[in-house]
Structures are given as C-alpha cells and as structure tokens.
Amino acid sequence: MTRPTTAALADLIDTEARNDPDFDALRDSLGALKSREEVAERLLASSAKHSYDPDKVLDWDAPWEEGKWFWPPELLSLYDTPLWYQMSEEQRIELSRHEAAAIGAVGIWFELILMQLLVRHIYDKPSTSAHVRYALTEIADECRHSMMFARAIEKSETPVYGPNRLHHNVSRFFKTFSTTPGSFTGTLLGEEVLDWMQRLSFPDERVQPLIRGIHRIHVVEEARHVRYAREELRRQMKVAPRWERQMARMSCGGMARTFSEVLVDPRVYTNIGLDRAEAVAQVKASAHRRAVLQEGAKRLTTFLEEIGVLNGLGRRMWRSAGLLA
Numbered sequence: 001m002t003r004p005t006t007a008a009l010a011d012l013i014d015t016e017a018r019n020d021p022d023f024d025a026l027r028d029s030l031g032a033l034k035s036r037e038e039v040a041e042r043l044l045a046s047s048a049k050h051s052y053d054p055d056k057v058l059d060w061d062a063p064w065e066e067g068k069w070f071w072p073p074e075l076l077s078l079y080d081t082p083l084w085y086q087m088s089e090e091q092r093i094e095l096s097r098h099e100a101a102a103i104g105a106v107g108i109w110f111e112l113i114l115m116q117l118l119v120r121h122i123y124d125k126p127s128t129s130a131h132v133r134y135a136l137t138e139i140a141d142e143c144r145h146s147m148m149f150a151r152a153i154e155k156s157e158t159p160v161y162g163p164n165r166l167h168h169n170v171s172r173f174f175k176t177f178s179t180t181p182g183s184f185t186g187t188l189l190g191e192e193v194l195d196w197m198q199r200l201s202f203p204d205e206r207v208q209p210l211i212r213g214i215h216r217i218h219v220v221e222e223a224r225h226v227r228y229a230r231e232e233l234r235r236q237m238k239v240a241p242r243w244e245r246q247m248a249r250m251s252c253g254g255m256a257r258t259f260s261e262v263l264v265d266p267r268v269y270t271n272i273g274l275d276r277a278e279a280v281a282q283v284k285a286s287a288h289r290r291a292v293l294q295e296g297a298k299r300l301t302t303f304l305e306e307i308g309v310l311n312g313l314g315r316r317m318w319r320s321a322g323l324l325a
Ligand SMILES: [Fe+2]
Pocket: 111, 141, 142, 145, 146, 218, 222
C-alpha cells in the first residue's frame, strides 16, 4: 500500500466524511431516544468506511519541520499569561512540544480507562448484538489511538508525562467500580474537550504535519465514540436506577476537577526552564485559559444539562474546575 501524504490523507478523510450522510449526524445528540441496535448498526457501518491504521497512513519517518508548532499556540496553557510574553518563540514552541506530549499521555490514560469501562459495560450483554460489536470496534479504535499517541510521544523525545499518583489511583477505583451512567459521563468528558481542541488543530497550517494527521484520524473516529456514549448516557438517564443517576450527577463534578488538574502535567514547565510554581499559578489565574476550557466543554455541558446530569453540587464543582462560566 502506498502511503498518502498528509495533504492527500486530509482530502481523503474530508471527501469520505462529506460523502457519508451519517457523518454530520454523528455529533448531533438532539432528537428522540433511538434504539440501541439502530445506533450501533449505523456506527458499525461508519466504522467500516472510515477507520485508519496510523502506522500505515501517517509518515512517521519525516523529520519534524523547523518552526512549526506541536499544538496551536492559543490552546497552550500559558498563552497570553505574563510568562508567555517573556518567553522566546523557540521556548514557546518547546512548550508546545512538551504540552502536546503531556496531553498525549493523558489521552492514553483516558483511553485505557475507557477500554476497561467498555469491557465492563458489555460483559453481561449478548455478544452478537450490534451494541456489543460496536463497543468491541470502539475498543479496537482506542487500541490504535493509544499506540499512535505513544509513537508520537516517543518521536517527540520528551519524558513520558501523565497524571500524578493520586489521580492515577483514584481513577483505578473509578474504572473498576463506576456505575454505567457515571462511566459514560466520564467518557464524554475525556473525549469531547480534547476533540474540540483537535478539531481546531488539524486544519492549522502552523502545526506539524504529523500532529495534524494524528488529530484528523482521531477526530473522525472519535465522532462515533461521542455518539455512542451520548446515546447510551441519554438512555441511562431514563432507565438506570435512581441511585445510579444520582451518583452520576454527584461524581461528574469530581471528574471535571480531575480533568482540569491532569490535562497538563506541571513537569512540562520545569522541563522547558520555567519556574513550575509560578507557571502553575499563572495558568490558574489566566482568563484566556478559562475561556478556552469553557469553550471546549460547552457542547458537553449543554448536553449534560439537557439530559439532567449537570445540576446541584456537581454543577458547582464544574464551575470551580473552570469548565463552566
Ligand atoms: Fe481515542
């Protein structure tokens, strides 16, 4: 198989996406509760048409391009802070290299959790149903994604970042014991905000072509995951026992807090020669950063409000996590 260039890959994915009438509808969560099987059949059909093997379709041997970013500057944690204006252009690009690797590592961590949640979700369900077959397809997608992110981190020659020990272990408990509505709420939080960032990054010509290719593949395949999780969460908030629905409402605040804390490993600041405490404080105080996270979470918060997940204590915690105005 010949390897398409990044531009050719972009055209390929755009053309296929445009030609697929389901594609626009994938992210559309409005409308009536659809049958589980009907949704899964459509997602399986879309998976058959738009799935990519990153090892084959991306050019991993091309060197990084001089002067290009690894993440759009406006989406970097320190953008528009006083420190940002003291940094040289090289140091800012260096920040983007480390921050992209840190987000990639968190992406792998999310995906490992998600894979376990999906396996638990289908454990008692009939294995020939479309709903289960789609979950297995999604797990296969996530396996390819995690390997793709790991390969990108390795090529970036940064340390392997990730959540701290506390978040790592609290999430060990979550991925083992969470209820179904809680699991799908966590899934959407992990998927939708990063998806929003990657949608801005893949068309951005200032960004490294390999990173753009990675984001493009991820955006196309994640659209299905978001649809599956939204449909299932919408259903669960109607059919799950009352205590499970209540748990999802309460725990979503903790998830939002975890998300905002793990997104960028603060070791990136030390590794590009900044004072870690100062950088963390400036990110926390940054109005631009808050606006970015709130914008990234907006579609999700609107959806969670609509299906009755986001209220009370959980809602207040979303706000204190900086994900809600
Ligand atoms: Fe993924």
